[in-house]
Amino acid sequence: xxxxxxxxxxxxxxxxxxxxxxxxxxxxxxxxxxxxxxxxxxxxxxxxxxxxxxxxxxxxxxxxxxxxxxxxxxxxxxxxxxxxxxxxxxxxxxxxxxxxxxxxxxxxxxxxxxxxxxxxxxxxxxxxxxxxxxxxxxxxxxxxxxxxxxxxxxxxxxxxxxxxxxxxxxxxxxxxxxxxxxxxxxxxxxxxxxxxxxxxxxxxxxxxxxxxxxxxxxxxxxxxxxxxxxxxxxxxxxxxxxxxxxxxxxxxxxxxxxxxxxxxxxxxxxxxxxxxxxxxxxxxxxxxxxxxxxxxxxxxxxxxxxxxxxxxxxxxxxxxxxxxxxxxxxxxxxxxxxxxxxxxxxxxxxxxxxxxxxxxxxxxxxxxxxxxxxxxxxxxxxxxxxxxxxxxxxxxx
Amino acid sequence: xxxxxxxxxxxxxxxxxxxxxxxxxxxxxxxxxxxxxxxxxxxxxxxxxxxxxxxxxxxxxxxxxxxxxxxxxxxxxxxxxxxxxxxxxxxxxxxxxxxxxxxxxxxxxxxxxxxxxxxxxxxxxxxxxxxxxxxxxxxxxxxxxxxxxxxxxxxxxxxxxxxxxxxxxxxxxxxxxxxxxxxxxxxxxxxxxxxxxxxxxxxxxxxxxxxxxxxxxxxxxxxxxxxxxxxxxxxxxxxxxxxxxxxxxxxxxxxxxxxxxxxxxxxxxxxxxxxxxxxxxxxxxxxxxxxxxxxxxxxxxxxxxxxxxxxxxxxxxxxxxxxxxxxxxxxxxxxxxxxxxxxxxxxxxxxxxxxxxxxxxxxxxxxxxxxxxxxxxxx
Ligand SMILES: Cc1cc2nc3c(=O)[nH]c(=O)nc-3n(C[C@H](O)[C@H](O)[C@H](O)COP(=O)(O)OP(=O)(O)OC[C@H]3O[C@@H](n4cnc5c(N)ncnc54)[C@H](O)[C@@H]3O)c2cc1C
Ligand SMILES: Cc1cc2nc3c(=O)[nH]c(=O)nc-3n(C[C@H](O)[C@H](O)[C@H](O)COP(=O)(O)OP(=O)(O)OC[C@H]3O[C@@H](n4cnc5c(N)ncnc54)[C@H](O)[C@@H]3O)c2cc1C
Numbered sequence: 178x179x180x181x182x183x184x185x186x187x188x189x190x191x192x193x194x195x196x197x198x199x200x201x202x203x204x205x206x207x208x209x210x211x212x213x214x215x216x217x218x219x220x221x222x223x224x225x226x227x228x229x230x231x232x233x234x235x236x237x238x239x240x241x242x243x244x245x246x247x248x249x250x251x252x253x254x255x256x257x258x259x260x261x262x263x264x265x266x267x268x269x270x271x272x273x274x275x276x277x278x279x280x281x282x283x284x285x286x287x288x289x290x291x292x293x294x295x296x297x298x299x300x301x302x303x304x305x306x307x308x309x310x311x312x313x314x315x316x317x318x319x320x321x322x323x324x325x326x327x328x329x330x331x332x333x334x335x336x337x338x339x340x341x342x343x344x345x346x347x348x349x350x351x352x353x354x355x356x357x358x359x360x361x362x363x364x365x366x367x368x369x370x371x372x373x374x375x376x377x378x379x380x381x382x383x384x385x386x387x388x389x390x391x392x393x394x395x396x397x398x399x400x401x402x403x404x405x406x407x408x409x410x411x412x413x414x415x416x417x418x419x420x421x422x423x424x425x426x427x428x429x430x431x432x433x434x435x436x437x438x439x440x441x442x443x444x445x446x447x448x449x450x451x452x453x454x455x456x457x458x459x460x461x462x463x464x465x466x467x468x469x470x471x472x473x474x475x476x477x478x479x480x481x482x483x484x485x486x487x488x489x490x491x492x493x494x495x496x497x498x499x500x501x502x503x504x505x506x507x508x509x510x511x512x513x514x515x516x517x518x519x520x521x522x523x524x525x526x527x528x529x530x531x532x533x534x535x536x537x538x539x540x541x542x543x544x545x546x547x548x549x550x551x552x553x554x555x556x557x558x559x560x561x562x563x564x565x566x567x568x569x570x571x572x573x574x
Numbered sequence: 575x576x577x578x579x580x581x582x583x584x585x586x587x588x589x590x591x592x593x594x595x596x597x598x599x600x601x602x603x604x605x606x607x608x609x610x611x612x613x614x615x616x617x618x619x620x621x622x623x624x625x626x627x628x629x630x631x632x633x634x635x636x637x638x639x640x641x642x643x644x645x646x647x648x649x650x651x652x653x654x655x656x657x658x659x660x661x662x663x664x665x666x667x668x669x670x671x672x673x674x675x676x677x678x679x680x681x682x683x684x685x686x687x688x689x690x691x692x693x694x695x696x697x698x699x700x701x702x703x704x705x706x707x708x709x710x711x712x713x714x715x716x717x718x719x720x721x722x723x724x725x726x727x728x729x730x731x732x733x734x735x736x737x738x739x740x741x742x743x744x745x746x747x748x749x750x751x752x753x754x755x756x757x758x759x760x761x762x763x764x765x766x767x768x769x770x771x772x773x774x775x776x777x778x779x780x781x782x783x784x785x786x787x788x789x790x791x792x793x794x795x796x797x798x799x800x801x802x803x804x805x806x807x808x809x810x811x812x813x814x815x816x817x818x819x820x821x822x823x824x825x826x827x828x829x830x831x832x833x834x835x836x837x838x839x840x841x842x843x844x845x846x847x848x849x850x851x852x853x854x855x856x857x858x859x860x861x862x863x864x865x866x867x868x869x870x871x872x873x874x875x876x877x878x879x880x881x882x883x884x885x886x887x888x889x890x891x892x893x894x895x896x897x898x899x900x901x902x903x904x905x906x907x908x909x910x911x912x913x914x915x916x917x918x919x920x921x922x923x924x925x926x927x928x929x930x931x932x933x934x935x936x937x938x939x940x941x942x943x944x945x946x947x948x949x950x951x952x953x
Contacts, residue, residue, distance in 0.1 A: 311912050313842040336913045380918040382927065388913075446703040448710045448751050457940040512930070513938060517700045517730040520775040520931055533771040533783055536702070536729065544776045548927060551908045551916055559912065561852055 182249070190253050197261045200226050205264060212523075212541035214385065215264060217300070217342045224266050224297040233295055234271055241279045241287070242295045248484045252477070259429030267339065269301035270294035274347045276420055277364070277413045281405040290345075290366065302369070304334040304348035304391055305414070311336075312562050314349070315358040315411065319393060321350040321365060328352070328365065328403070330373075330396040336556070340376045340389040343369045348393075353408050364410035366402040373397075381552075383545025384524040418558060419493060425557050426500035428473045434507040435466055441514045441539050452514060461513075465506055472499045491570035494563035501553035501560060508547040515540035519547075577872065579648070586630050586645060590652045593625055598656035600921040603778070606659065612780040613659055613736060621660065622691025628666055629689035632674070636685040643813065647820035647875045654824025657921075657928045659778050661694050661733035667817045669695030669741050671810040672758060676797045680760065684739070696737035696763070697814075698728035698784050699807070706937040708743065708807050710751040713786065715744040715759065722746070722759070722796075724767075724789040734782035735772040737763045742786075747801045758803040759795045766790070777931040778924065805882065812889040813878055815936040819871045819896040822932045826867060826900060829907040829925045830860045836911055836922075847910075856906050863899035870895045887949040890942035897932070897939040904929035 182190065202222045208215060227233040235251050237243030246254065258265075275294045279287055293299030310317040319332025330350055340346065346367050353361030367374065373396035379388045405413050439462060442453040452458055476496055512519045518536030524545070535541075554560040568574050579587070597617055606614040622628040630645040632638025639645070646667050653662060670688055673681040687693040704710035713726025724744060734740070740763045748755025767789035770782040798806045834857055837848035847853055874892035877885055904926040908915035915922055933939070 306913070309841075311842060313844075316843075381916050382918060382923045384918070445705070447705045448703075448707040452705075455940070457944065513934065513940075516705050516934065518702075519934065520730050520732075520777070520781060522774045522776045533769070533785065535771065535773060535783055544927075544930070547930070548776075548916070548923070551905065552913075554909055555912050555916070559909075561850070564852075 182253070186249055186253060189250055190257065193254055193257050194261075196230070196232075197257060197263060200230075201261060201263060202226070206262075209262065209264065210538065212538055220264055220267060221297050223264055227266070228296050233266065233297075234275065236272070237275065238279065241275075241291055248480050252480070255429045256432075259433040262433055265430070267300065269303050269339065269343075269347075270299065272420055273303060273417050274301050274345075274366070277347070277404060277417050280416065281364075281413050283401075285401070286366075286404065293344075299344045300339065300342050302337050302340040302343035302346045302391075304337055304340075304346045304367070306336045307333060308335050312559055314414070315362070317349055317351060317362065319348070319350045320354065321352050321363060321398070323352075323400070324397075326400050327397045328363075328400060330365070330367070330393045330398055332393050334391040334393070335389075336379070337376075337389045337391045338387055340369065340391050341378065341386065345369060346391070347404075349410055349414055352410075356408060359411040361408055362410040362414070363407050364404045364413040365398050366404065367393075367396065367398050368402075371396050371398070382548035383542075384522070385545070385549060419490075425553075426472060426476050426496035427504055428469065428476055428500065431469055431472075431500070431503050431507060434504070434511075435462065435469060437539070438462060438465075438507065438510050438514055441511065444537070444539075445514055445516065458510075458514070461510055465503065465510065468499070468506075469503055472496070472503060475499070491566050494558075494566045494571075497557060498554075498560050498563050501557075504553045505550050508543075508550040511539075512543045512547040515543045519544045579644075582639065582641070583644060583648060586627070586639075586641075587648050587652060589625055590621075590627055590649060591655070593620070594652060594656045594658065598658055600924075603657065603659070603924075607774070607778045611736070612774060615736075618660060618694070619691045621662075622689065626689075628662075628691055631666060632670060632685055632689055636682070637689050638685075643816070643875050643878045646813070646817050647871060650817045650820040651824040651871075654821035654928075655828050657778065657825060657828075657925055661696070661736060663814055663817055663821070664697050664733045664737075664741075665693065665695040667814050668697045668810050669693075669739065669760070671813045672741060672760070672797050672806065675806055675809060680794065680797070684760070693739060694733060694737045695739045695741055695760070696731050696734040696782075697741045698731045698734070699741075699743045699811075700729050700731070701727065702729050706941045707751055708811060709753055709756050709804055711743055711745050711756060713742070713744040715742075715746050715757060715791070717746070718790065720793045722791050722793070724759075724761075724786040724791055726786050728784045728786075730775075730781050731784050732775070732779050732781045734763070734770060734784060735780040739763055740768075740784070741797075743803070743807055753804045755801045756804040756807065757800055758797045758807055759791060760797055761789075761791045761795045775931070777928040808882070808886070811936055812885055815889050815893050816871060816874045816878060818932055818935050819867065819874065819892050822896045822900050822929065823864070823868050823871055825925050825929050825932065826860075826864045826903040829903050829922065829929060830857070830864050832922050832925070833857060833860065833907045833910050836914075840912075853910055856910065860903045860906055863903050867896045867899045883949055887946055890937075890946040890949070893937060894939045894942040894946060897934075897942070900929040900932050 205219055234242050235244045235246050235254055239245040278290050307317050321328035321330045346369055348365045348367050349362050350365055351361050352363040373394040375392040377390040378386045380386055443451050445452040447455050479492055518540035521535050523541045629638035631641045634640045673685050715722040715724050740761050742759045745755050746757040767787045769785040772782045775781050838846055840847050870892040874888045877888035907922055908926055
C-alpha cells in the first residue's frame with residue numbers, strides 16, 4: 178500500500194491535465210460559470226471531444242473502446258475532470274446500457290449499439306420505474322407479448338431522465354406474467370421514435386425538465402433488440418444497478434463542490450468579515466471535507482477490491498448512501514452561504530438589465546440546485562433501500 | 575398562567591381557516607403566482623374588508639380588534655397552512671408593528687389604512703454585504719432641509735412590487751455596524767428616484783432589488799429618533815421572526831400531515847409504506863419537531879414584550895429550533911414521498927420550498943445560536 182503516485186502516474190496526470198486545459202470548450206465554460214442550464218448540445222460538445230480522443234469510456238474493456246487505464250489512472254482522470262469543473266457525460270449509455278450490452282449482448286448487438294454510445298450519436302434513457310413500481314422495481318407491469326419476430330409492448334414508465342432527448346431507451350418489461358416477479362422480466366432496447374412511444378415532461382422543484390413519463394402503446398420491438406435471454410432481464414438489471422451505484426459516490430465532483438463553497442464563503446460578507454471567518458460556517462465546511470475524505474478512502478478501498486477481482490458488491494450501497502448525503506449537504510451549505518440571494522427565482526424571468534444584477538452569479542442556482550439534489554437519496558435505489566441491502570447482504574440480518 | 579385561546583382568537587382562526595380553504599387551494603395559489611402581478615389583490619381586500627382580519631392585532635382606537643402578538647401568530651400559522659403569499663408579515667407585523675411602537679400622527683394616519691386593506695408595506699432592510707446584521711448598512715439618509723435624501727441598494731425586498739409604502743432602514747450617521755446612526759423611515763413606494771428590479775422568488779412571492787437614487791423624503795417619514803432606530807428595528811424584526819416561526823408551524827404541520835397521508839396510501843412490496851418502521855419512526859420524529867416548534871413559538875410570542883435582552887434570547891431560541899425543524903421536516907417529507915416529492919405538480923414540494931426559505935429568513939439557525947449565546951453564556 179502506498180499513497181504517492183508513481184512517476185508514470187504523475188506523467189499521466191500531467192498529460193490529462195493539459196489535454197483538458199487545451200480542449201475543454203470555452204463556450205461551455207462560460208455557460209457553466211454564469212449558472213445557466215446545460216443543453217444536450219452542451220453536453221455533446223465535450224462528449225465528442227473525448228470520443229475523438231478515445232477517452233470517452235475509460236471503464237470499458239479495451240476491445241470495446243476502453244482506454245486500458247489502471248484503476249489509479251481512472252481515479253486520476255476523474256479527479257482532473259472534476260478539478261477543472263468539466264461537465265459530466267451522460268451515464269445512461271456509457272455507464273449503464275453499454276456495460277450490459279458488452280457483457281450480455283450478442284456480437285451483432287455489440288456491433289450495432291456500442292459505436293453510437295461511444296460517439297454520442299445515440300442518446301439513451303433508462304425505462305425501469307413505473308408509477309406503481311419504484312423501490313419495488315420487480316413488481317413492474319409494463320408487458321411485452323411476443324408476436325412473430327416482434328414484441329408488442331404496452332405500459333407506462335416514469336421518472337425517465339432525459340427521455341425527451343433520447344434516441345434509444347433500455348426498458349424492463351414483463352414477458353411472463355405467470356412467473357415469480359423477478360423471473361418474468363426481459364431487458365429490451367427500444368427506439369424512442371417507434372410509433373406508440375409518447376414522452377411527457379415532468380417538471381421538478383427547481384423548475385427543470387429532466388424527467389418524463391414515457392407511455393408505451395402497442396409499440397413493436399424486434400426480438401433482436403432483447404438483451405440476454407427472455408425472462409432473464411433481472412440479471413441484466415441487477416448487474417446494471419451495481420454499476421450505477423459505484424459512480425454515484427461522486428467523490429471528485431463533491432471535492433470540487435466543497436472548493437466552490439469555500440470560494441463563495443471567501444466572497445460573501447458576514448457583516449464586516451468574510452463568511453469564511455464565521456466559526457460556525459467554517460466548522461460545517463470542515464465536517465463536510467472530513468466526511469468526504471472518509472468516503473474517498475472507502476471508495477479507494479473498494480476499487481482496490483475490485484481490481485483484485487471482487488466485483489462491486491453490496492458494499493457499494495455504502496458509497497451510494499454516503500456519497501448522496503454529501504452531495505446534498507454541499508448544496509445545503511451553498512444555499513446557506515448565499516444568504517438572502519437564495520430567494521430570487523432566476524427561471525422566472527429573462528436576461529434582465531445588466532445595470533441592476535440580482536445578486537452574485539454563484540447564487541443564481543443555489544436554491545434550485547438544493548431542491549433538485551434531494552433526488553440523490555431517492556433515485557438509483559433510495560437510501561432506505563440501500564440500508565436494507567446492507568442489513569441483509571452485509572450484516573446478514 | 576393560561577395557554578388557552580380566547581373566544582375571539584378561536585373565532586379569528588376559524589374564520590380565516592374557512593376563508594382560506596375556499597380561496598387558497600393549491601391550484602388557485604398556482605394561478606395567483608402565475609398571473610401578471612403574481613398575486614390576487616382581491617384576497618387582500620377580502621381579508622381586510624370581509625373578514626376584518628387585518629385589524630386583529632391593532633387597538634380598537636385605530637379600528638382594530640384589540641389583539642396583538644398572539645393574533646399575528648395565529649394568523650401567520652393559518653397562512654402557513656396554505657403557503658399563502660399575502661404580504662401580512664411585511665404590512666401588518668413589520669409595518670404595523672413599527673407604527674404601533676412609535677404611535678403619534680403617522681400611526682393614526684396609516685394604521686386605519688392597513689386595517690382597511692388600502693396599504694401594502696414592504697420592508698427594505700437587507701443589503702448584499704450585511705447578511706443578517708441589521709445595523710450593517712450602507713444605505714444613507716442625509717439631512718436636507720426639513721427632509722432627507724436617500725441613497726443605497728436594498729436586496730431581496732419581499733412584496734416590494736406590490737407595495738404602496740416602503741419601510742426602510744438607513745444610516746443618518748455612523749458607519750459599519752455601529753448601533754448609533756441607524757434610522758427607520760416609512761416612505762411612499764413611488765417616490766422619484768426609487769428604481770426597482772422585480773422578480774419572483776423560489777417560494778412563490780414577488781420581490782425586488784431596490785435602488786435609491788437621491789430620493790427626497792419628507793422629515794415626518796422618520797419613525798422614532800434620528801440615529802436611534804436600531805432598538806426599534808430589532809424589536810419589529812424579533813416580532814417578525816416569531817411571526818415567521820408561527821408560519822413555519824403551519825407549513826411543517828402540513829408537510830407532516832401530507833407525508834402521513836401519502837405514506838398510508840402508497841403501496842410498495844405489497845403493503846403501505848407507512849408500515850416500514852424506519853418510515854414510521856421518521857414520521858414520529860417529524861411530528862415531534864412540529865410540536866416543539868409550536869411550543870417554542872408560543873414561548874417566544876408570550877415573551878415579545880419583555881425587556882430587550884430577554885426578548886432577544888427567547889426569539890433566538892425559538893428561531894434556532896424552528897429553522898432546524900423546518901429543514902428536518904421539509905427534507906424528510908420529500909424523502910418519504912420518493913420521486914413524486916420533487917415534482918412541481920404536488921403541493922408538498924412547494925411547502926418544502928417555503929420551509930427552506932423560512933430557515934434563513936431573519937437569520938439562520940447559526941445566527942440565532944450565536945445571538946442566544948452572546949446573551950446567555952457570559953464567560
Ligand atoms: C430525479 C429522478 C430521476 C430518475 N431517473 C430515473 C430514470 O432515468 N429511470 C428510471 O427508471 N427511474 C428513474 N428514477 C426513479 C427512481 O429510481 C425512483 O424514484 C426510486 O426507485 C424510488 O421509487 P419511488 O419514487 O416510486 O418511491 P417509493 O418506492 O414509493 O418510495 C417512497 C419512500 O418509501 C421508502 N421505502 C420504500 N420501500 C421501503 C422499504 N422496503 N423499507 C423502507 N423504506 C422504503 C423509500 O425509500 C422512499 O423514501 C428517477 C427518480 C428521480 C427522483
Ligand atoms: C435503569 C433501568 C431501570 C428499569 N426499571 C424498571 C422497573 O422499575 N420496572 C420494570 O418492570 N422494568 C424496569 N426496567 C426494564 C425496562 O423496562 C426494560 O429494559 C425495557 O422494557 C427494555 O427491555 P429489554 O431491556 O429486555 O430490551 P429489549 O426489549 O430486548 O430491547 C433491546 C433493543 O431492541 C429494541 N426493540 C425491541 N422491540 C422493538 C421493536 N418492536 N421495534 C423497534 N425496536 C425494538 C429496544 O428499543 C432496544 O433498543 C428498567 C431498565 C433499566 C435499564
